[in-house]
Amino acid sequence: MSTLNSKVPSGDLKNKWDSHKANLKLVNPNNKRKHTVIVVGTGLAGASAAASLAELGYNVLNFCVQDSARRAHSIAAQGGINASKNYPNDGDSVWRLFYDTIKGGDFRAREANVYRLAQVSANIIDQCVAQGVPFAREYGGALANRSFGGAQLSRTFYARGQTGQQLLLGAYQALMKNTSTGKVKMFSRREMLDLVLVDGKARGIIARNLVTGQLEKYAADAVCIATGGYGRVYFLSTNAFNSNATAAWRCYKRGAYFANPCYVQIHPTCIPVSGHYQSKLTLMSESLRNDGRVWVPKRKEDTKKDPNTIAESERYYYLEERYPSFGNLVPRDVASRNAKDVCDQGLGVGASGQAVYLDFRDAIRRDSEKVIREKYGNLFDMYKQITGEDPYKVPMKIYPAVHYTMGGLWVDYNLMTTIPGLYALGESNFSDHGANRLGASALMQGLADGYFVIPYTIGDYIASEKFKPVTTDSPEFFEAEKNVRANINKLMDVGSRGKKTVIEFYKELGQLTWDKVGMSRNAEGLKFAINRYQELREDFWSNLKLTGTSEEYNKYLELAGRVADFLELGELMARDALHREESCGGHFREESQTAEGEAKRNDKDFCYVAAWEYKGANQEPSLHKEDLSFENVKLSERSYK
Amino acid sequence: MNLTLQVWRQENATKEGRFVTYKADDISPDMSFLEMLDLVNERLIKAGERPIEFESDCREGICGSCGCVINGQAHGPLRGVTTCQLHMRSFKDGDTIVIEPFRAKAFPIIKDLVVDRGSFDRIIQSGGYVTVKTGPQPDGNATPIGKDVADKAMDAAACIGCGACVAACPNASAALFTSAKVAHMSYLPQGQVEAHKRVVNMIARHDAEGFGNCTNIGECHAACPKEISIQHIAIMKKEYICAAANYEPEIQRSEGAI
Ligand SMILES: Cc1cc2nc3c(=O)[nH]c(=O)nc-3n(C[C@H](O)[C@H](O)[C@H](O)COP(=O)(O)OP(=O)(O)OC[C@H]3O[C@@H](n4cnc5c(N)ncnc54)[C@H](O)[C@@H]3O)c2cc1C
Ligand code: FES
Numbered sequence: 001m002s003t004l005n006s007k008v009p010s011g012d013l014k015n016k017w018d019s020h021k022a023n024l025k026l027v028n029p030n031n032k033r034k035h036t037v038i039v040v041g042t043g044l045a046g047a048s049a050a051a052s053l054a055e056l057g058y059n060v061l062n063f064c065v066q067d068s069a070r071r072a073h074s075i076a077a078q079g080g081i082n083a084s085k086n087y088p089n090d091g092d093s094v095w096r097l098f099y100d101t102i103k104g105g106d107f108r109a110r111e112a113n114v115y116r117l118a119q120v121s122a123n124i125i126d127q128c129v130a131q132g133v134p135f136a137r138e139y140g141g142a143l144a145n146r147s148f149g150g151a152q153l154s155r156t157f158y159a160r161g162q163t164g165q166q167l168l169l170g171a172y173q174a175l176m177k178n179t180s181t182g183k184v185k186m187f188s189r190r191e192m193l194d195l196v197l198v199d200g201k202a203r204g205i206i207a208r209n210l211v212t213g214q215l216e217k218y219a220a221d222a223v224c225i226a227t228g229g230y231g232r233v234y235f236l237s238t239n240a241f242n243s244n245a246t247a248a249w250r251c252y253k254r255g256a257y258f259a260n261p262c263y264v265q266i267h268p269t270c271i272p273v274s275g276h277y278q279s280k281l282t283l284m285s286e287s288l289r290n291d292g293r294v295w296v297p298k299r300k301e302d303t304k305k306d307p308n309t310i311a312e313s314e315r316y317y318y319l320e321e322r323y324p325s326f327g328n329l330v331p332r333d334v335a336s337r338n339a340k341d342v343c344d345q346g347l348g349v350g351a352s353g354q355a356v357y358l359d360f361r362d363a364i365r366r367d368s369e370k371v372i373r374e375k376y377g378n379l380f381d382m383y384k385q386i387t388g389e390d391p392y393k394v395p396m397k398i399y400p401a402v403h404y405t406m407g408g409l410w411v412d413y414n415l416m417t418t419i420p421g422l423y424a425l426g427e428s429n430f431s432d433h434g435a436n437r438l439g440a441s442a443l444m445q446g447l448a449d450g451y452f453v454i455p456y457t458i459g460d461y462i463a464s465e466k467f468k469p470v471t472t473d474s475p476e477f478f479e480a481e482k483n484v485r486a487n488i489n490k491l492m493d494v495g496s497r498g499k500k501t502v503i504e505f506y507k508e509l510g511q512l513t514w515d516k517v518g519m520s521r522n523a524e525g526l527k528f529a530i531n532r533y534q535e536l537r538e539d540f541w542s543n544l545k546l547t548g549t550s551e552e553y554n555k556y557l558e559l560a561g562r563v564a565d566f567l568e569l570g571e572l573m574a575r576d577a578l579h580r581e582e583s584c585g586g587h588f589r590e591e592s593q594t595a596e597g598e599a600k601r602n603d604k605d606f607c608y609v610a611a612w613e614y615k616g617a618n619q620e621p622s623l624h625k626e627d628l629s630f631e632n633v634k635l636s637e638r639s640y641k
Numbered sequence: 642m643n644l645t646l647q648v649w650r651q652e653n654a655t656k657e658g659r660f661v662t663y664k665a666d667d668i669s670p671d672m673s674f675l676e677m678l679d680l681v682n683e684r685l686i687k688a689g690e691r692p693i694e695f696e697s698d699c700r701e702g703i704c705g706s707c708g709c710v711i712n713g714q715a716h717g718p719l720r721g722v723t724t725c726q727l728h729m730r731s732f733k734d735g736d737t738i739v740i741e742p743f744r745a746k747a748f749p750i751i752k753d754l755v756v757d758r759g760s761f762d763r764i765i766q767s768g769g770y771v772t773v774k775t776g777p778q779p780d781g782n783a784t785p786i787g788k789d790v791a792d793k794a795m796d797a798a799a800c801i802g803c804g805a806c807v808a809a810c811p812n813a814s815a816a817l818f819t820s821a822k823v824a825h826m827s828y829l830p831q832g833q834v835e836a837h838k839r840v841v842n843m844i845a846r847h848d849a850e851g852f853g854n855c856t857n858i859g860e861c862h863a864a865c866p867k868e869i870s871i872q873h874i875a876i877m878k879k880e881y882i883c884a885a886a887n888y889e890p891e892i893q894r895s896e897g898a899i
Contacts, residue, residue, distance in 0.1 A: 052775040067696065068762050070802055071704040087782065126778040132771045132831045134794040141785025160795055165703055169798065173770035180766040188759075211751055240698040275669055277676045280700045382701065385726050388671075451775045501686050503679070548691050552653070553752040555694055556686065 004257070004611055004626040007412040008112040013632045017116040020413070021456055025463035032057030035462050036220040038205055040192045040247050042069035044164070044443055045426025046226030047171035048450025054183035056455055061218055062175065063190045063207060065242050065558075070172040073228050073240040074446065077164020078285035078379065079148065080156035081443040083121035088145050090153040094118045097155065099633060101441060104150040104331055105406075105434020106585035106601060107635050108260070108609070110628060112413060113432050120452040121444050125157055127451055131170040135159050148439035149286050150331035150640075156440045161285055161378045167443055171450070190216070191558060192247040193487075194480040195223065195254045195422065202422035203470045206480045208488075210558060213551040215481055217472035221465075222421045222458055225251060226450070229405035229427035231264070233566040233573070234518070235510025237402035238270060238283040244562040245569050248409050248428050256417040257611035257624060259410035259430035261569065262577035265437055265586045266519050267403030268335035271386055272355040281401040282386055284358070284379055286439045289328045291363035291372065292396070294319050294335070296347040296356050303349050307357055307395050318342055326640040333436045333586050333599070334640060336400035340519050341597070343399075350397045359395035400519065404442060406433045406586065407576070410611040410626075414457035415449060418611075421461060425449035430609065435585025488550050491560050495546025502560045505540050509567055512536070517574050522590040526578040533571035534618075540567060572612060572621060579623065582606045603635050642668045642734040646681065648693055649741045654749050654757075660739070670730035674717065675700060675707060677729055695754040702726040702866060705801035708808070709754045710741040715805035715864040723803065723866040743808035746851040747815070758804050760850040761818060767846035767892060768839035769822040771831050784830050797825035799867045809864035812853030817861040819847050820877035821869050827880055837884035844881060845890035 009020040027035070035058050039050040042064040050062040064072060084097040097118040102109060125143070129135065136144040136158050145154040159166035178184040189210040196204035196219075204219040230245035231237040252258045269284045297303050298316045318338055320327045330338075339356050342348065349355050364372050369392055373380070380391045387397070409417050409424035411431055416423050426446040433441060470476075516529035540563070548554045583592040583599035584606070592600045609626040644665040651658030665681050672680070675697050682692035698706040702723040709724055711717035717727045732738065740754065748756040786794075800821035807815050823840050826832030832839070855874055862871040 048775070055774050066698055066704070066706060067758060068705075068802065070762075070765075071698055071706050073699070073704075075704045076699045076701060085781070123777065125781045127773075127775060129781040129784075130771065130773045130778040130831060132794075132826055132829050134791050134798050134825065134829065135781075136795075137786050137788045137791040139788050141787050142782050159798075162703065162795075162799060165801075166795075166798060173765060174773070174775075176762060176766040177770045177772060179762075186762075188762075240704065241700055242698050274671050277669060277672050277680055279673075279676050279679055282701050381721075382726070385702075385722060385728070386673075388728070388730060455775065501683055503683060545686060547686055547689060553694055553755060556682075556692060 004410065004624055005412065006110060006626055007414055008110065009413065013111060013115050016112050017119055024456055024460040027459045027463045029057050033059070035059065036061060037458065038063070038218060038220040038223045039226060040205065040224065041072065041226030041228065041426070041428070042172070042175065043072035043074035043226060043228055043426055044168055044171060044446030045450045046072070046224070047168065047175045048447050049224055049226060049425055049454050050184050051171060051174035051178050052451055052455045053458070054178035060178070060184040061187065061220060062184050063187045063192055065189065065191050065210065067188055069175055069186060069188060070169060072168060073243050074168045074443070075165050076240060077443055078161045078283065079287040080146065080158035080163045080440040081124065081167060082148070082155050082440040083125045083157060083444065084118055084155060085122050085125060087143060088154045092153050092155050096153070097121060100151050101432070101438055102434070102633055103638055104436055104438035106436055106599070106638055107434065107603070107607070107630065108584050108628065109432055109434030111630060111632055116453070117432050117445055117448050120448045123452055124444060124447045128167055128170050131174060133159065133166045133170045146287055146290060147329065149289060149329050149335070150438040158287070161376065164443060167447065171447070192227070193250060193484045193561070195251050196476050196480045197254055197419065198470050198474060198476045199468070201420045204472065204477060206477070206484050208484070211553055213549070213554065215484055217477045217481060219470050219472050219477070221462060221467050222423065224423040224425055224454060225409060225428050226425040227428045229408065230566070230569055231402045231405050233509065233570050234402040234513050235506050236273065236278060236281050236514070238267060238281050241280060244565070246562050246565045248424070249565040249569055251409060251417065251419070251422060253614050254419065255614065256419045256422055257410040257613050258407070258572060259609050259611040260407035260435070260576065261573040261612070262517065262580060262587050263406035263435045263585060264402060265332055265404040265406060266336040266400045268332055268339055268400050269358060269398045270401035271383065272350055272352065272397055272399040282382065283401070283403065284383060284396065284398060286332070288358060288376060288379065291375070292328065292358040292360050293317055293362060294328050294356055294358055296342045296349060300346045303347060303353065307349070307359070316342070316347065323640045330640045331436060331438060336519060337588060339400055355397040355399045357395035358398045360391060361395070364392065404437055406430065406435060406437055410609065414460065415454055416457070416461065421465070423454060423458065425454060435587055487561070488557070491544065491557060491564070492546060492550050494541055494544050495560065498543040498545040500539070500543050501545050502556050502563055505536065505544065506559065506563050509536060509563065509570060513570050513573070517570065517577055520588045520590055521577050523578060526574045529574040530571055530578070533567055533574065537567045540564065575621065576610055576612065580606055580610065642670065642729065642732065644668055644732065645737040647737065647739045648753070650693070650753055651750050653752055658750065668729050670728070672729045673700070673725060674711070674727040674729065675725050693754065694752045697725055700725040703801060705803035708743055708803045708805055710743060710808055712739050715743060715808040716866050720863070721866055721868045743804045745807045745813035747813065748804060748807065756804070758802070760852070761802050761804065761815070763850060764815065764819055764843055764846050765822065768835065768842040769826070771826065772835060786829065790828050794825050794828040797821045797828070797869065797873050800869050801867055803866065805864045805866060806861035807852065809860040810853065811858060811860065812856060814855045814861070815847055815852040816855035816874050816877070817865065817869055817871065819843050820873040823877045823880055824873040827876060836880060837888045840877060840880045840884045841888040841890045842892060845892040849892055
């Protein structure tokens with residue numbers, strides 16, 4: 001087992017980033033023009049990176065699977081983005097944002113990364129304002145803030161319930177500006193299907209043109225992966241339909257380590273599943289917990305009753321009772337597990353019994369319907385649209401759903417993976433959220449990585465390396481292309497004979513992952529899952545049904561490739577979850593809980609990042625550990641009581 | 642519910658398309674429209690036929706990927722709702738539903754219900770941004786922006802770029818889309834510096850892409866899933882009149898102005 005070098009600079013936590021920046025090598029402007037960088041992904045991380053690198057002078061090739069960069073999954077983020085501006089004067093600071101994030105992550109993130117994130121958070125807001133992002137404002141013209149789970153102050157900036165949309169459009173517009181000058185070449189409707197290594201360094205990618213089906217080769221001096229998270233391994237999640245792990249997974253298979261795959265965030269406030277035909281779950285922003293009160297009936301007999309007829313004394317406000325100081329604003333993992341707990345006790349509501357109430361009655365009485373409409377109008381409309389019920393009159397029904405993946409490609413302080421020249425940004429890396437992410441921190445991290453970290457750190461690599469000229473005619477590109485083509489041909493070949501559709505496999509995979517590698521896990525279930533993934537893979541590769549050809553627009557072929565990768569990733573998640581015999585953040589091992597049923601960490605044995613190395617098809621991956629040392633915060637039991 | 646679908650099938654941009662009739666039986670009213678299509682596709686695939694290609698991603702009405710013309714209306718019968726947010730409870734047992742792509746010269750069909758909306762990206766490229774580099778910027782509160790102004794900018798910025806406005810417009814104009822960006826920027830102090838250049842270039846690009854003229858019909862607003870106001874078009878026209886005297890577009894203009 002090797003130890004991983006995180007390249008965290010020495011020195012005082014507060015000065016690490018500044019002194020690191022001062023020591024990074026620079027590329028002179030004339031030389032930047034000679035270098036090409038591939039950025040895969042146009043979400044907050046990818047779009048901000050591509051635009052910023054192009055402004056610096058690099059030639060950027062930017063890829064996404066959607067028809068336009070503006071449609072990346074980041075567009076769907078609702079609630080907001082954190083920054084330690086302390087505008088409300090409630091005592092916020094870089095230190096507090098850092099501390100909340102480290103604690104929220106259950107002490108499983110790197111101190112130095114998180115501190116840097118908190119430091120650059122304020123710049124992000126300024127950058128976005130300068131781009132014309134229409135953040136919510138107070139009457140006097142100042143930026144407005146609200147609070148989010150896991151924090152006792154208001155540091156979340158927002159643009160109605162469409163913060164992700166507005167931040168992404170800001171980054172997208174910066175990107176479009178740079179495409180108009182030709183510094184960025186945009187390749188939409190392309191799916192990266194392999195990474196090309198030359199002399200062990202990342203030098204290009206193979207992408208499939210999703211309109212024509214043709215494979216295309218692109219060469220560069222460095223590759224940045226910003227392809228988002230892998231939540232769709234559960235099939236049902238709040239992630240967009242096309243979200244996938246394929247790019248990251250293919251990098252893993254080329255030698256990039258995959259870190260903490262078992263850390264998955266289950267979001268407490270989603271619209272419950274309504275039927276077997278369901279294709280995705282819809283998030284109701286966590287910001288609703290600012291004003292909504294979560295409850296279930298105290299008595300099982302009341303669970304099917306009209307909630308408005310249930311007397312105050314018969315309601316169990318379980319979060320307020322169990323966690324008096326944070327109440328409805330406990331972090332997501334705590335809120336989710338408690339919802340599961342009350343439903344497991346038979347107190348769940350709705351047709352399936354898998355739901356709890358989120359009630360705005362008291363907030364409407366206190367502030368008026370108008371005020372609530374202003375704050376959450378679009379979310380309430382969306383809820384009504386989907387469920388047919390009016391949340392101004394009847395409490396919402398909510399249930400936890402998969403939302404975010406903290407795990408991802410392992411990166412060092414410079415965001416470089418274990419493959420030289422391959423970087424990972426945004427949700428696709430594992431870096432800043434430890435075992436649990438706080439609300440409104442993903443947007444912050446994606447933009448921090450893209451606007452304020454990678455533009456500095458990539459220069460150091462480019463300035464230090466000697467780049468031998470590489471074109472897409474080199475043998476490494478042909479090898480990778482052949483590899484991709486063989487995979488697609490195999491899918492089409494099996495697909496012409498099999499019987500089960502991609503969606504059938506996808507749902508089976510999702511159910512397995514939800515049941516065994518979901519909100520709570522145990523050794524027996526995880527071992528079962530590891531076996532079952534292998535069986536499912538065998539079935540998939542002999543019984544898949546596809547129609548059409550690979551030489552055309554073929555959505556189900558795209559999905560098949562992604563499901564094939566998820567079937568492998570699921571197994572790695574289960575392995576990681578099995579080996580981590582502690583509970584922390586989103587990873588809850590039933591064998592490791594306190595007397596009150598809270599997650600019990602084991603700092604003595606598990607205070608490390610688990611980074612997995614691919615060892616070949618159907619081989620056990622090998623584990624590498626990056627020890628986490630906490631020099632500035634004291635590891636404590638994460639209490640929100 | 643049992644329904645009959647008449648769906649536009651077209652293999653690619655060069656082949657001719659036609660309507661094909663499908664049965665959609667056992668549809669739950671709680672399904673979304675796209676989930677209904679998913680189910681029809683499952684059955685087609687099982688029968689060895691090619692599924693109906695359509696586009697979707699977020700499936701919650703924000704990314705702008707989805708969209709088809711349903712019984713003659715872009716995004717279907719409900720106001721302020723995208724195709725992915727439309728639920729089958731809006732239809733009744735026995736209905737026939739006609740499903741077509743968003744049609745416009747500037748949106749070539751790729752396959753079935755999938756169209757190429759790259760022209761929207763090119764309109765934004767021509768000026769729909771503030772020229773600002775990544776780096777230290779003035780403090781976010783340095784320039785106060787009144788709540789009313791920020792709200793108006795947000796109203797315009799809420800456009801999801803789906804293209805329903807174009808599909809609904811008898812002239813296939815993208816005036817609503819273009820004006821939403823022009824207006825968003827024109828409300829904010831950050832957008833002022835490049836205001837003239839922006840509006841002139843964006844309109845020139847709009848025309849060059851082959852979108853039609855706006856003749857104030859208002860179908861765009863009626864079809865817009867985000868209910869973007871047609872007032873933005875008036876703002877754009879006002880901005881254009883002020884700007885056109887000062888600026889020549891950098892793009893070759895085709896015939897006609899908005
Ligand atoms: C419903 C919802 C609400 C949320 N709300 C919030 C919030 O309020 N605050 C917050 O901080 N966070 C929120 N999050 C989390 C946050 O939105 C995401 O973590 C973040 O946007 C991820 O950004 P990203 O740039 O890393 O990736 P994404 O936005 O997922 O972008 C991925 C990009 O990669 C491309 N791509 C993927 N695979 C390939 C491939 N193989 N080849 C080529 N391109 C590829 C895609 O096309 C896309 O452009 C929310 C998430 C969801 C689902
Ligand atoms: S799929 Fe995103 S708006 Fe419909």
